[in-house]
Amino acid sequence: MKAAAKPVNGKVEIVDIPVPTPGPDDIVIKMTMATVCGTDMHFVDEYPNELLSATFPGPHATPQGLLMGHEAIGIVHQAGANVTSVKPGDRVIAGCMIGCGKCHECMAVDFSTCTGGGRVLFGCQAEYYLVPFADGNVAKVPDSVSDEHAVLATDIMSTGFGAIERAGAGFGGSVAVFAQGPVGLCATAGARARGCGLIVAVDTVPERLEMSKKFGANVTINPREEDPIARIMSLTDNKGVEVAVEAVGTQATFEAATRAVRRGGTVSSVGVYGLTPAVSMPTLAPSFLHRQIITTLCPAGRDRMEHLLGLLANGNINLAPLFTHRMKLADTAAAYDLFRGKAEGVLKIAITP
Numbered sequence: 001m002k003a004a005a006k007p008v009n010g011k012v013e014i015v016d017i018p019v020p021t022p023g024p025d026d027i028v029i030k031m032t033m034a035t036v037c038g039t040d041m042h043f044v045d046e047y048p049n050e051l052l053s054a055t056f057p058g059p060h061a062t063p064q065g066l067l068m069g070h071e072a073i074g075i076v077h078q079a080g081a082n083v084t085s086v087k088p089g090d091r092v093i094a095g096c097m098i099g100c101g102k103c104h105e106c107m108a109v110d111f112s113t114c115t116g117g118g119r120v121l122f123g124c125q126a127e128y129y130l131v132p133f134a135d136g137n138v139a140k141v142p143d144s145v146s147d148e149h150a151v152l153a154t155d156i157m158s159t160g161f162g163a164i165e166r167a168g169a170g171f172g173g174s175v176a177v178f179a180q181g182p183v184g185l186c187a188t189a190g191a192r193a194r195g196c197g198l199i200v201a202v203d204t205v206p207e208r209l210e211m212s213k214k215f216g217a218n219v220t221i222n223p224r225e226e227d228p229i230a231r232i233m234s235l236t237d238n239k240g241v242e243v244a245v246e247a248v249g250t251q252a253t254f255e256a257a258t259r260a261v262r263r264g265g266t267v268s269s270v271g272v273y274g275l276t277p278a279v280s281m282p283t284l285a286p287s288f289l290h291r292q293i294i295t296t297l298c299p300a301g302r303d304r305m306e307h308l309l310g311l312l313a314n315g316n317i318n319l320a321p322l323f324t325h326r327m328k329l330a331d332t333a334a335a336y337d338l339f340r341g342k343a344e345g346v347l348k349i350a351i352t353p
């Protein structure tokens with residue numbers, strides 16, 4: 001089969017490898033759609049393969065390179081003997097963070113924090129991909145949910161909506177979202193879905209700000225044109241917002257979120273900081289001794305997937321405009337280049353076999 005692999009840093013190529021064989025608790029999925037994500041860029045451009053395969057051991061570390069991709073949907077091709085929740089022919093997704101379903105963290109916190117052998121799902125940008133611990137991680141997709149929507153539930157929707165949920169934002173709450181890439185846009189949509197009041201979207205790319213209005217932002221701010229903190233203060237009677245989301249993983253946006261949040265408010269960080277060794281925050285902002293800071297990776301597991309799919313099937317939410325480009329699996333390397341360069345207004349790229 002064809003699969004996207006990373007032989008060395010900075011490079012993605014299509015390789016020919018055997019279709020994976022599931023162990024007793026695994027399934028193999030025939031991919032119908034996959035995507036490229038900002039986390040893929042960190043994996044390709046920053047982390048050496050040795051570090052990745054030591055941190056996330058598994059069959060995705062092949063002699064041809066590390067198999068790429070963690071966001072996809074497909075049809076169950078083969079299921080291990082112990083798998084009871086799905087069968088060949090079912091249309092399914094797996095959360096991008098795989099949990100064992102048995103450790104303390106899987107049961108008490110979230111599958112994305114697993115310490116029992118869980119890891120990032122690798123290898124989805126391929127004709128077939130293997131999902132370990134399938135019963136705990138795989139959900140059937142209702143017929144009414146499109147491939148595009150289901151793919152988003154595997155990572156960026158779960159992450160962006162999680163940023164709002166875990167910050168406790170709700171009816172009428174004020175929210176600012178710093179960065180309107182795919183995850184930030186999902187945070188904006190999540191804030192609207194949760195019934196928040198004022199939603200402020202901040203980004204330097206005009207097309208992304210336009211998109212944020214479609215996703216529920218009331219006010220958009222381009223930091224190249226005006227100071228976002230001053231504007232947020234003027235919008236909130238000089239108090240700041242109740243929840244400020246950091247959605248890209250930089251010092252500048254994290255710090256801005258700490259300045260934009262009101263006393264007693266919550267900074268909700270979901271950006272991936274990659275190899276950035278530390279972030280700092282100003283101590284002089286009025287909220288310094290009164291703020292909560294929470295971080296969320298990507299809430300995962302079968303139950304999480306089922307709830308997001310339930311929302312997509314019944315909740316009148318349209319995230320499909322995030323898909324700006326469509327490409328074939330054979331062109332995955334070009335998809336990485338396009339995504340990395342943020343050219344052509346790219347947000348999400350649908351990759352099909």
Ligand SMILES: [Zn+2]
Pocket residue numbers: 037038039040070071096155156
């Ligand atoms: Zn992702």
Ligand SMILES: [Zn+2]
Pocket residue numbers: 099100101102103104105106107113114115116117118
């Ligand atoms: Zn676990």
